[in-house]
Amino acid sequence: MNVIIAKTEQERKDAYFIRTKVFIDEQHVPAREEIDQYEEDATHFVLYDADNPIGAGRFRVLDGIGKVERICVISSSRQKGAGVKIMKAIEEFAISTDIKKLKLNAQTHAIPFYESLGYLTVSDEFLDAGIPHKTMIKEI
Numbered sequence: 001m002n003v004i005i006a007k008t009e010q011e012r013k014d015a016y017f018i019r020t021k022v023f024i025d026e027q028h029v030p031a032r033e034e035i036d037q038y039e040e041d042a043t044h045f046v047l048y049d050a051d052n053p054i055g056a057g058r059f060r061v062l063d064g065i066g067k068v069e070r071i072c073v074i075s076s077s078r079q080k081g082a083g084v085k086i087m088k089a090i091e092e093f094a095i096s097t098d099i100k101k102l103k104l105n106a107q108t109h110a111i112p113f114y115e116s117l118g119y120l121t122v123s124d125e126f127l128d129a130g131i132p133h134k135t136m137i138k139e140i
Contacts, residue, residue: 030129
């Protein structure tokens with residue numbers, strides 16, 4: 001498995017393909033909410049197993065804080081370290097750009113995963129696209 005920063009149109013399409021499978025098809029997030037106005041401002045990451053895209057995520061900087069977003073892995077590749085690989089790549093990228101703090105909005109079922117990576121919950125539960133979330137942060 002290898003994580004890359006999407007630089008080509010095809011790599012960006014691969015990220016959108018995975019996000020569509022996970023968020024739109026599997027979790028029923030409306031397409032207009034999943035692909036949003038921040039796509040051009042974000043750095044997109046794609047996880048490949050050989051030549052097959054299996055995971056994705058994106059990263060933006062807001063007020064000096066790194067915002068980790070749209071982390072997803074196709075169902076057949078979960079529980080195999082794929083999510084950890086994506087998160088580590090994003091964290092390494094953030095460090096390389098002098099970001100010291102990361103923030104994400106975690107679906108509540110994924111909170112133990114993010115806690116295992118050192119993230120701390122800092123909010124009450126809220127709904128995003130009809131799915132319960134909590135905000136989490138990590139100092140890096």
